[in-house]
Amino acid sequence: MPTLLLTRRRTAGPFRGLLLALLLLLVLPVRATHIVGGEMDLQYLQNATYQLTLNLYFDAINGSSGALDNDLTVSIFEKGTDRRMQNLTLPLGANTLVNYTSPACALPTSLVTRKLVYSGRLELPANVYTNPAGYYAAVERCCRNSGIRNIQDPADAGQTFYLEFPPVVRNGQPFRDSTPRIFPPLGDYACLGELFYYDFGGQDADGDSLVYELATPLNGHSTPGLPKPPVADPQPYQPVRWSAGLSTLNQIPGAPTLTINRQTGRLQVRPTDEGLFVFGIRCAEYRRGMKIGEARRDFQLKVIRCAQNAAPTMRVTLPSGAGTFRPGRDTLRLRPGFSRCLTLKVSDPDSPSRLTMSLRPVNFTAGQLPTISTTQGTVRSPGAPDTLVSQLCFPACFNTRGRVYLLDLIVADNGCSLPKRDTVRLAFTAVPDPNSPPTISSTAALPLRARIGDLITFDVTGLDADNDPMTLSMAGRGFSPADLGITFVQQASGNQLQGRFTWRVDCRAAARTSYEFDFTASAGPCSEPTAVGLRIPIQIDYSNTPPVLVSSLPAPSTTGPIDAPVRVRRLIGNAYEATFTGTDADTDPLVLSATGNGFDLAAAGMSFRPQNGNGRATATFRWDPNCTGLKLPDGALEVTFRLQETTCRPEPRSRVVRFELINPDTVAFTPPNIFTPNNDPNRLNEYFQLENLPPDFCDSRFADIKIFSRWGNLVYRSTDRNFRWDGSQLAPGTYFYLIEFTDGRKFKGPVTLAR
Incomplete structure (x- = not known):
């Protein structure tokens, strides 16, 4: 033991022996052997978050309570490079007993196993865990049970809990994977000389293929001197050493020896030796034929001499x-x-x-x-x-x-x-007993025709002479009856089943001209009933004549687009009226309306007074022109007149009218081009003035006049549209005027000053 300890912790100097003694004293309380086995799994939660769980199976009889850890640390490594990615502390959660298949077979004095569950959230960012080779997780802990017979130095052997998983991004796309979960843990013992079998099969949340095989348990780097390393070392992890004559494919002495079914995970062995035996299995995970990960489990099987049991x-x-x-x-x-x-x-x-x-x-x-x-x-x-x-x-x-x-x-x-x-x-x-098929009938008086608003009801009855269990169903051909508000309420009476069909026909039925309903009565013993059917068609009588809209508006242009608006032009103060009449041959309720496209009718001096009714509607429209319309971008007002009918499939009629104000400036603007401020006794042509300026109109109003010399110097300016320029004692010659209006219109030209 000292040699192993000093190999991991290369302490130099004269205090090596003292340090070794102190370390041994510190770890004495947890040197008792206790590990029965265990495994890890990794489950996807959301985004980059996963749940990593370690199940450690603890010998509740021989294990020391001091060896029960409150937490374990898992280390994550990159495959291929063995680069350490992160360490994660897993706190102890559940601590429960592993149950026997049959509680009556429990051996409380020699075989009691606890399942310790350590679990924590693991973050695997998509910009970090991208290595195509994948990653592996490891936890190292010592020691195994000293009574294990099929490996060398079992009390000195630890276990490396090992798990492989793929990158979270593959080919630029998210690659989500939950690793296999192996279940259940083994709680039973085996009897010497008798066939023993157990299901170690697992499940995979992603539906990936699982393949099982025997594997030599991993020892790793933990030792009795350092039973719980702070973090796991990267691989390789040394395997346990089998006893003489045993191997990966011959882990437990038996005839046959221990085997596992590659597809189901079923273990089987007929043991030939008594004792406690450790074994390992590997569960590989495949997606589309490619291996993406694996989980490993170590466990123990106790073989005892059992009382003779004869088969029934x-x-x-x-x-x-x-x-x-x-x-x-x-x-x-x-x-x-x-x-x-x-x-x-x-x-x-x-x-x-x-x-x-x-x-x-x-x-x-x-x-x-x-x-x-x-x-x-x-x-x-x-x-x-x-x-x-x-x-x-x-x-x-x-x-x-x-x-x-x-x-x-x-x-x-x-x-x-x-x-x-x-x-x-x-x-x-x-050969089944003879069975008569059921019969089906209805009270519907065919042919059935319906108009919008009608109520249709009839009964459908299924009868079975053999009194077999029966069902009655209704289906629409190409539609769902429930979408049309149809109900089919059933009740049983003796050996018959009756359903009441009810349909208040509304506008939803107008989408088709006919509907076919299939009714089925099914009856028969067991799970092989005989079905008979009945088809009932219902014709929908619905038609609509479009309404007609007549007005006193100008007729549409015969040369322009069909849907182009008609034009109505008026001077301010010149009112305009139009009348509208809508008629409908079906006498459907009619509604006439007028809507300003982007403006309020009343604000623009417009009114619309309709009188609506069934089959006929009239209205009067009036426009008292004002300058409101010129506030729109194109200086015009568009009104949509609409005739709307109330029916299942309405066909509205509409007219769009463009109302425009006429600029009263109908006389060409011809300013004078010469004036003579020479104090003529008759005072003729003494001033430059513009009596025929275009009049102010809505937003187009006189702004100012500017007069410039031939060199561009401003010599006169006025904002009065009734201005008079007397020449300002300037020298005779040609000058230039610029007249501006508020809407951006401009007039310019020369004027000659002669004395």
């Missing part, structure tokens, strides 16, 4: 006492009019013995199996019989369709550690 026996008596069935020679033939019940007599030479009977179909799918009157009972105990008798009865409907079916009749005792069984393979054919 079963005898099958044919119907009506016609003899005993001989497996492999007889075939039972079940026919109409004859008994379908067999008598099962089971016994067991052991005293007392509790027997359990069960059925297992061999070459057919388990549908409705025969019934067993008594499935459990005790024999050869005070007050109990020596033989347990039960009736096995086949249903009258059982039909093998000319084939010979094989059915295993199994009786098992409650012997330890595994029950002994006797199996009788029953070969049989069965």
Whole structure:
């Protein structure tokens, strides 16, 4: 031990011996052997979060309470490089006993195992865990039970709990994986010289394929001197050393030795030596044929000498006492009019013995199996019989369709550690009793026609003369009746089942011209009923004549687009009125409306007064033009007039009208181009003034006039549209004017000043 300790902790100097002694004193309380086995699994939660769980199986009899850890540390490494990614402390959670398959077989003085569950949240960021080779997790702990017989120096052997998992990103896409969970833990012992089997099969949340094989348990780097390293070292992890003559494929002495089914995980061994034996299994995980991870489990199997347990026996008596069935020679033939019940007599030479009977179909799918009157009972105990008798009865409907079916009749005792069984393979054919099909009828008076608003009701009745269990159903061909508000309420009376069909036809029915309903009555024994059907069509009478909209609006253009709006132009103060009349041949309720496209009618000086009714609607529209319309981007107002009918499939009619204000400036603007401020006695042409300026109109108003010299110097400016420029004592010559309006319009030109 000192050599191993000093190899891991290379302490130099004269204090080496003192340090070794102190370390040994510190670890003495936890040197007791206690590890039965264990495994890890990693489950995806969400985003980058996973749950890592370590199950450690603890020897509750030989293990020291000081070796029960409150936490363990798992280390995560990158495969290929063995780079340490992170360490995670796993606190102890659950601490429970591993149950025996049969509590009566428990050996509390020699085999009691606890399951210690350590668990924690593990973060695997997608930008970090991208190595294509994957990753592995490891926890190292010492020591195993000293009484293990199939490995060398078991008290000095530790266990490395080991798990492999893939990257969380593959080919640039998220790759989510939950590793296999191996279950359940082994709580039973094996009997010397008797076949022992146990299901170690696991489950995978992703549905990946699992393959099982035996593996040599891993020892690792932990030692009795350092039973709980602070963190795990990277691989390689040394395996345990098998005793002479044993190996990975021969872990427990037996005939046959320990094996595991690659697909199911079922363990099997017939041990030839007594004692405690450790074994290891590896569960590899495959997705689309590629291995993506693995989980390992170490465990122990205790082999003891068991009391002799004789197997129970079963005898099958044919119907009506016609003899005993001989497996492999007889075939039972079940026919109409004859008994379908067999008598099962089971016994067991052991005293007392509790027997359990069960059925297992061999070459057919388990549908409705025969019934067993008594499935459990005790024999050869005070007050109990020596033989347990039960009736096995086949249903009258059982039909093998000319084939010979094989059915295993199994009786098992409650012997330890595994029950002994006797199996009788029953070969049989069965012809069902004659059965009349059900009948179906309705009260519907065909042909059925309906209009919107009608209420349709009728009854559908299913009748079975044999009084077999019956069902009645309704389905729509290409539609769901429930979507149309249809109900089909059923009630039973004797051997008939009646359903009431109810449909208040509304606008949902107008989507189609007809509907077909399939009604089915199904009845028959067992799980093979006979079905009869009835189809009922319902014709929907619905049509709609589109309404007609007539107005006094201008006629649409015959050269422009069909849907282009008509134009109405008016001067301010010149009112406009239009009338509208809507009619409908179906006398459906009509509604006339007018909507401003992006503005309020009243604010724009518009009004619309409708009078709506059934089959006819009228309205009057009036526009008192004002400048409101010029606040829109294009200086116009668009109004949509709509005639809407109230019916199942309405066809509205509409007109769009574009209302525009007319600018009153209809006279061409021709300013003078010369004036003579020379103090003429008649005062003629003394000023430059513009009496025919375009008038102010809504947002287009006179802003100012500017006059410039030929060199661009401003010589005159006025904001009064009635300005008069007298030349300002300037020299004769040509000048230039610029007139601006508030809407951006401009007028410019030359004017000559002559004296």
